[in-house]
Amino acid sequence: MYEASIRKPLVTGNKTITDISDDICRPIENKPTKLWYLGFTISFIFLGIMGVSLAWTTWEGIGTWGVNKTIMWGWDITNFVFWVGIGHAGTLISAILLLFRQKWRMAINRSAEAMTIFAVMCAAIFPLFHMGRVWLGYWPLPLPNAFGSLWVNFNSPLLWDVFAISTYFSVSLLFWYLGLIPDIATVRDRATTKARKFWYGFFAMGWDGSARTWHRYEVVSLILAGVSTPLVLSVHTIVSFDFATSVIPGWHTTIFPPYFVAGAIFSGFGMVLTLLVIARSVLKLTDYITVEHLEAMTKVVMLTGSMVGLAYLTEFFIAQYSGVEYEQYAFLNRATGPYWWAYWTMMTCNLLAPQVFWFKWARTTPWFIFIMSIVVNIGMWFERFVIIVTSLHRDYLPSSWAMYSPTITEVGIFLGTMGLFFTCFFLFSKYLPVVNMSEMKSIVKSRE
Amino acid sequence: MLDKNLIVGVYDNEDNLMSTVGRLRKKGVEIFDCFTPYPVHNLDKEMGIKRSNLTVGAFICGSLGFLSGTLLQFYMMTNHLGTFKSWPMNIGGKPMDYLMLPSMMPVMFELTILFTAFGIGILFFIRSRMIHGKIAAILDPRQTQDRLLIAIEPGHLGISRDELNQILKEEGAIELRERKDGEQVVINV
Known part of the structure; x- marks a missing residue:
C-alpha cells in the first residue's frame, strides 16, 4: 500500500483489522460505564425540562415566551438556526470530504453524521412550536385547500425551508444508515445474545460483504455524497433566505448565503470538537480519533471562523458605504446600541478566538481545543442572536422599538434541546459503533 | 445463495x-x-x-424529482398547467404565472435531491436483494x-x-x- 512519508498514520497503536472490531464494538458489547449512566441521566433530566416547557407552551400559548410584536423571532429562531448550523459539519465531513478524498474523515464521519441528525431534530422543534398550534404542524405541507390549510405559498422562503430541512434530514438519515449497515452486520456476527443477534440482524438487511454489493455500495455512497454536497450548501443558503429576502435593515444583504454556510460549518465543527474531545477519551478511541484528526478540524475551524469574520467586517463596511441610513444605523446600533455586549461577544468568539489556531500548540492540545470549541459554540449562538434580535428591535418606526429578553420557558426549551441532543448521542454511543469500522479497516497499515 | x-x-x-x-x-x-x-x-x-448501472437509475429518479417539483408548484401557484384549475392563491398581488419561476427554484432543487437520494437508495437495496430482517447468507x-x-x-x-x-x-x-x-x-x- 502507498504510504506518504510526510503524513502521519491515521490510526496509531499498530492496530490490526481484528483490533478495530474489538475496540469499536466494546461499548456495544459491554455494560455502560458509570460515566455513561451519569451523562445519560443528566441529559435525560434536561430532556424532561424540554417536555415540561413545550407542554406549557402548547397549553398556554406563545404568550409564555418573551417574543413580542417587534421582536417576533427571539430565542426560538436563534436556536433553530443554531441547531441547523451544528448539523452542517456532519455533512461536510461525510460528503464534501469524501469527494475531496480526505481520509481523515473516516474516523469521525459516523459521529458527526449522527450529530447532524440529532441537531436537525432539535432545530425542527422551534419553528414547529412557534406556529402556536403544534397539532396543525402539517399545514406547511402542500395539501389541497380542503385539508383546512389553503395552498402553501411557494414564494415564501419559510416554505423553502420546510422543503430544505425535511430533505436534509431524510437524506442525512439515509446516508448515515447506509454507512452503518456493514458495521451493524459486524455487530450481528459477533453477537452473543439472542436480542442483539435479532435486532442487529434485522437492521443489517442481510449484509454479507459480497464484493458485488460493495461495488454498488461505493457507487451509491459516491452519488449520495455528490447530492449531499449541494444539498448542505442549499440548506443554509435557504435558511439565510429567511432573512435575506426580507426588507429589514441588517438582514437584507446578498452576502448572507455564503456567510451563513461558512458560519454553519464553523459552528458545526465547534460542536463536533466539543463532543469528540470528550468521546475519544471516554470511549478509549484515542488511537482512532487522534490528535491529527483534532488538528485537521481546528484548521477548518480557523478557516471558517476567518470567513465569518470577514463577512462581519464586510457587511459592516458595506452598510456604511451604501449610504442607506437605515442600514448604517442598524450596524452601528449592533456595535454600540443596547445589545452591544452580544455583538462584541460574537466578534470576540468568532473572529478573534479561532486565530489562536495559527499556533501548533493550540491545534494539538485537546483540553485547549475543548475550551475553544465551547467558545465557538457560544460565539455562533450569539451570531444568530445578534442578527435576529438587534435587527428587529429597532424598527423603521421608533414607536415600535422594543427590547427582548427570554422567559424561563424559552430557556427551558433551549436547554431541553441540549438534553435531547445529548440523550440521543449517549444512546448512539451505546448501541451503534461510533467509528466507521469498515472504512477504518480499509486504511490500517498493519494487517494480521 | x-x-x-x-x-x-x-x-x-x-x-x-x-x-x-x-x-x-x-x-x-x-x-x-x-x-x-x-x-x-x-x-x-x-x-x-x-460498472453498476445504478447511476442511470439515480439520474432517472432525479429527473422525476425535478419534474414533480415543477408540476407541483405550477399546479398550486398558477392556472397554467393544462386545463386544471387549482384555485391558486393571490398573495399580495405577486405573479401567478411563469414569472414566479425564480421562487420555484429552491423547491425544484430540493425535490430533485430528495428523489435522487431515495431513488438510488431503494434501487440499491432492491438490486442487492437487501431488506430489513433478511437472514444473512x-x-x-x-x-x-x-x-x-x-x-x-x-x-x-x-x-x-x-x-x-x-x-x-x-x-x-x-x-x-x-x-x-x-x-x-x-x-x-
Whole structure:
C-alpha cells in the first residue's frame, strides 16, 4: 500500500483489522460505564425540562415566551438556526470530504453524521412550536385547500425551508444508515445474545460483504455524497433566505448565503470538537480519533471562523458605504446600541478566538481545543442572536422599538434541546459503533 | 445463495486475496463472489465486475424529482398547467404565472435531491436483494470482521480441483473449505 512519508498514520497503536472490531464494538458489547449512566441521566433530566416547557407552551400559548410584536423571532429562531448550523459539519465531513478524498474523515464521519441528525431534530422543534398550534404542524405541507390549510405559498422562503430541512434530514438519515449497515452486520456476527443477534440482524438487511454489493455500495455512497454536497450548501443558503429576502435593515444583504454556510460549518465543527474531545477519551478511541484528526478540524475551524469574520467586517463596511441610513444605523446600533455586549461577544468568539489556531500548540492540545470549541459554540449562538434580535428591535418606526429578553420557558426549551441532543448521542454511543469500522479497516497499515 | 455448492478460500490479508483473484481469472476460472469486511480497493475490477448501472437509475429518479417539483408548484401557484384549475392563491398581488419561476427554484432543487437520494437508495437495496430482517447468507461469521473469503462454484471451474487447491494454498489461503448441500467441511490439502 502507498504510504506518504510526510503524513502521519491515521490510526496509531499498530492496530490490526481484528483490533478495530474489538475496540469499536466494546461499548456495544459491554455494560455502560458509570460515566455513561451519569451523562445519560443528566441529559435525560434536561430532556424532561424540554417536555415540561413545550407542554406549557402548547397549553398556554406563545404568550409564555418573551417574543413580542417587534421582536417576533427571539430565542426560538436563534436556536433553530443554531441547531441547523451544528448539523452542517456532519455533512461536510461525510460528503464534501469524501469527494475531496480526505481520509481523515473516516474516523469521525459516523459521529458527526449522527450529530447532524440529532441537531436537525432539535432545530425542527422551534419553528414547529412557534406556529402556536403544534397539532396543525402539517399545514406547511402542500395539501389541497380542503385539508383546512389553503395552498402553501411557494414564494415564501419559510416554505423553502420546510422543503430544505425535511430533505436534509431524510437524506442525512439515509446516508448515515447506509454507512452503518456493514458495521451493524459486524455487530450481528459477533453477537452473543439472542436480542442483539435479532435486532442487529434485522437492521443489517442481510449484509454479507459480497464484493458485488460493495461495488454498488461505493457507487451509491459516491452519488449520495455528490447530492449531499449541494444539498448542505442549499440548506443554509435557504435558511439565510429567511432573512435575506426580507426588507429589514441588517438582514437584507446578498452576502448572507455564503456567510451563513461558512458560519454553519464553523459552528458545526465547534460542536463536533466539543463532543469528540470528550468521546475519544471516554470511549478509549484515542488511537482512532487522534490528535491529527483534532488538528485537521481546528484548521477548518480557523478557516471558517476567518470567513465569518470577514463577512462581519464586510457587511459592516458595506452598510456604511451604501449610504442607506437605515442600514448604517442598524450596524452601528449592533456595535454600540443596547445589545452591544452580544455583538462584541460574537466578534470576540468568532473572529478573534479561532486565530489562536495559527499556533501548533493550540491545534494539538485537546483540553485547549475543548475550551475553544465551547467558545465557538457560544460565539455562533450569539451570531444568530445578534442578527435576529438587534435587527428587529429597532424598527423603521421608533414607536415600535422594543427590547427582548427570554422567559424561563424559552430557556427551558433551549436547554431541553441540549438534553435531547445529548440523550440521543449517549444512546448512539451505546448501541451503534461510533467509528466507521469498515472504512477504518480499509486504511490500517498493519494487517494480521 | 444459501443452497449453492461452493469452494471457499479463507484469507486474512487483502493482498493475497487480490493476487489469487488475478491468477484464477487468468486461468479462466469464474469467481462466484468474494466476501470482505471492508471494501477492498480494485477488487471489483480484478474480479471483472461491470460498472453498476445504478447511476442511470439515480439520474432517472432525479429527473422525476425535478419534474414533480415543477408540476407541483405550477399546479398550486398558477392556472397554467393544462386545463386544471387549482384555485391558486393571490398573495399580495405577486405573479401567478411563469414569472414566479425564480421562487420555484429552491423547491425544484430540493425535490430533485430528495428523489435522487431515495431513488438510488431503494434501487440499491432492491438490486442487492437487501431488506430489513433478511437472514444473512454468511459463509463464515468472521467475514464481516477480519477474514476475506473467495467463493468459487465447483461447476464453473475450468481447471482441475487439485490445481485450484494448489493455487489457493500458494497464494496464502489460511483455510480451504467446501460447502455441499448447506454443510461446510474443511479440506486439508
